[in-house]
Amino acid sequence: MSPIAGIGLRAPHLAEIARERPATAFLEIHAENYLSPTQAAETIERLRADYVFSMHAVGLSLGSAAGIDDAHLDRVAGLVKRLQPAYVSDHLSWSVAGGRYFNDLLPLPYTEEALDVVVRNVQRLQDRLGRQVSIENPSCYLGFTHSTMSEPEFLSEVARRSGCGLLLDVNNIHVTAHNLRLDARDWLTLSPDAVTQYHLAGHAANDADGEPILIDDHGSRVGDAVWTLFEEVVRRFGARPTLIEWDTDIPALSVLLDEAQRADRALSAAGDHAARAA
Amino acid sequence: MPLALPDLQAALADHVAGHDRAELLASVVGDSIPAAARLRVHRNHVLHSLGTALAATFPTVQALVGDEFFRGMARTFAAHDLPTQPVLSEYGAGFSRFVGGYTPARGLPYLADIARLDWALNVAFHSPTEPRLASADLASIQVEQLPTKLVSLAPGAAVLRSIYPIERIWATAQSPASHETVDLNSGAARLLVLRRANDAGFVCLSEGEASFCPPTAFAGLCCGAIGRWSTFRKTPMIGGILRPGFCCAARQESERRHQRTCGTADRPYTPRALKVRLSL
Numbered sequence: 001m002s003p004i005a006g007i008g009l010r011a012p013h014l015a016e017i018a019r020e021r022p023a024t025a026f027l028e029i030h031a032e033n034y035l036s037p038t039q040a041a042e043t044i045e046r047l048r049a050d051y052v053f054s055m056h057a058v059g060l061s062l063g064s065a066a067g068i069d070d071a072h073l074d075r076v077a078g079l080v081k082r083l084q085p086a087y088v089s090d091h092l093s094w095s096v097a098g099g100r101y102f103n104d105l106l107p108l109p110y111t112e113e114a115l116d117v118v119v120r121n122v123q124r125l126q127d128r129l130g131r132q133v134s135i136e137n138p139s140c141y142l143g144f145t146h147s148t149m150s151e152p153e154f155l156s157e158v159a160r161r162s163g164c165g166l167l168l169d170v171n172n173i174h175v176t177a178h179n180l181r182l183d184a185r186d187w188l189t190l191s192p193d194a195v196t197q198y199h200l201a202g203h204a205a206n207d208a209d210g211e212p213i214l215i216d217d218h219g220s221r222v223g224d225a226v227w228t229l230f231e232e233v234v235r236r237f238g239a240r241p242t243l244i245e246w247d248t249d250i251p252a253l254s255v256l257l258d259e260a261q262r263a264d265r266a267l268s269a270a271g272d273h274a275a276r277a278a
Numbered sequence: 279m280p281l282a283l284p285d286l287q288a289a290l291a292d293h294v295a296g297h298d299r300a301e302l303l304a305s306v307v308g309d310s311i312p313a314a315a316r317l318r319v320h321r322n323h324v325l326h327s328l329g330t331a332l333a334a335t336f337p338t339v340q341a342l343v344g345d346e347f348f349r350g351m352a353r354t355f356a357a358h359d360l361p362t363q364p365v366l367s368e369y370g371a372g373f374s375r376f377v378g379g380y381t382p383a384r385g386l387p388y389l390a391d392i393a394r395l396d397w398a399l400n401v402a403f404h405s406p407t408e409p410r411l412a413s414a415d416l417a418s419i420q421v422e423q424l425p426t427k428l429v430s431l432a433p434g435a436a437v438l439r440s441i442y443p444i445e446r447i448w449a450t451a452q453s454p455a456s457h458e459t460v461d462l463n464s465g466a467a468r469l470l471v472l473r474r475a476n477d478a479g480f481v482c483l484s485e486g487e488a489s490f491c492p493p494t495a496f497a498g499l500c501c502g503a504i505g506r507w508s509t510f511r512k513t514p515m516i517g518g519i520l521r522p523g524f525c526c527a528a529r530q531e532s533e534r535r536h537q538r539t540c541g542t543a544d545r546p547y548t549p550r551a552l553k554v555r556l557s558l
Contacts, residue, residue, distance in 0.1 A: 032364050032365050032366070033367075035365050036365070036367060036368075036404035036405075037404070037405070037406040037407065038403060038404055039407075039475075039476055042407070058364065059363075059364020059365075060364075061364075064287065065283040065284040065287055066284070069363065071363070072363055072364060072365075075365075094287060095364065096364075097287040097288055097290075097291035098288060098291060099362055100291055100295070100360040100361070100362065101360060101361040101362060101363055101364050102291065102294055102295075102320075102324045102360065103323075103324055103327045103328055103331065103361070103364075103366065104294070104320055104323050104324045104327065106287075106290060106294070106320060108283075109280070109283070109286065109305075111280075111283075113282065113283050114283055117283060141316050141319040141320065142306045142307065142313065142316035142317065142319070142320075143306070143307040144280075144286075144305055144306060144307065145280070145304070145305055145306065145307055146280035146281075146305065179311075180307075181309065206319075208311045208315040208316065208318075208319065209311060209312055209315040211310050211311045211315075213311060213315075213316075213319065215319070
């Protein structure tokens with residue numbers, strides 16, 4: 001099987017990747033880091049000749065009741081037009097309210113009201129870009145008492161009503177399930193047809209009033225429990241483009257490539273398992 | 279009655295920004311980790327991550343005051359001046375003013391000017407790389423074209439003034455191991471900040487150059503307002519500005535626009551008017 005795991009392209013590795021052109025299935029960038037015409041943005045455009053790109057936005061705030069900010073949407077659309085990435089995604093969360101931007105993926109209550117908001121915003125994004133986007137499940141540290149759906153039920157409805165894809169962040173499933181006392185296998189009930197990508201990352205354990213709480217910090221290798229869950233996910237949904245994310249305490253590029261190779265081995269093994277089962 | 283989504287988001291936004299909203303506690307599931315502790319995760323993340331973003335934009339300020347002091351200052355700033363959009367490299371326009379009024383930093387009277395320099399370098403770095411005028415380009419402009427020609431400073435360029443020698447303070451901060459001391463009374467600074475090929479930097483200007491130079495990025499220099507090209511090129515006060523790579527291509531203006539922006543023989547333009555003029 002050809003490699004289908006890619007890595008996040010972060011500033012400390014940009015020069016090395018531009019120089020060495022290491023083999024990887026794709027490079028992922030955060031849209032908000034390349035909206036200014038910096039040298040880094042110019043380098044990215046040159047790398048297009050050699051790499052498939054995935055554009056992952058973190059600031060469209062698809063869960064904002066007030067809708068998507070027009071100016072930011074225009075800038076992201078301009079970048080999509082220039083880069084022509086193979087994949088475009090953002091999160092099931094919100095980060096803008098009252099004209100203030102919070103550099104966080106804030107949680108939504110899973111209600112019909114929130115569902116209408118997310119579906120409307122995702123449809124607007126897809127209409128503006130003229131393409132399908134994928135929505136990523138967030139890492140949650142809290143749940144709302146008035147939620148009427150589980151997260152997988154909510155995600156399924158967003159995908160069904162808007163036609164978007166679902167980006168399953170397996171680390172986020174693990175973190176959310178731990179923090180909200182849920183069963184990670186609940187996410188395996190999603191429809192395979194809707195699942196378009198996977199993300200993998202490391203997490204940290206912090207203390208919250210004496211209780212451990214997992215923090216999605218993207219600052220270490222993928223944990224063993226997440227690899228185990230990833231194997232289950234791939235057996236359930238099949239092989240999909242898979243990203244290794246690493247955003248804090250960024251290690252040598254070789255470490256990211258090593259993690260991507262491990263993901264490819266897991267994807268391949270799960271594929272063999274599925275073939276035998278068939 | 280659960281909060282409607284707009285109200286819930288407004289309340290959570292306030293809470294994350296540091297203003298406790300008690301009504302949220304009833305909306306958040308608490309168990310062995312209480313609702314308040316769960317909410318605190320988001321508050322801490324937002325203020326910490328914005329501090330990290332500010333540290334990336336104001337590295338010289340951080341180097342001068344140390345990480346712990348900077349984190350406290352940035353957290354206080356962020357709680358009152360959150361970003362208005364998601365591009366964090368564009369966040370921090372108000373930081374230098376805040377630093378100037380930050381009581382714990384009052385022993386460092388130059389710190390606000392260093393913050394202005396860091397911000398100017400950041401703005402220049404994130405500005406477009408339009409083709410710059412080389413020596414040959416500057417020499418090729420014909421005298422008869424002068425009345426309708428403009429030379430613009432490169433996008434993102436800015437002139438900074440300080441009563442402190444901030445260029446020397448900045449240089450010292452780049453070498454943490456340096457034990458060099460800077461005499462704060464050793465002279466004022468006049469800096470032209472602009473984007474270079476791979477980064478942003480600055481050059482020191484004379485008083486004459488600085489007084490001539492438009493103080494804001496994207497302002498333009500109108501050749502026709504200055505007089506004959508031969509004089510223009512030889513004027514010492516702009517020698518520091520019209521260096522190869524500092525300016526962008528001169529462009530033809532319409533006569534009407536030229537008169538509006540640069541004046542006419544009856545109502546001559548004065549260099550001070552450049553302060554409010556935008557680039558082409």
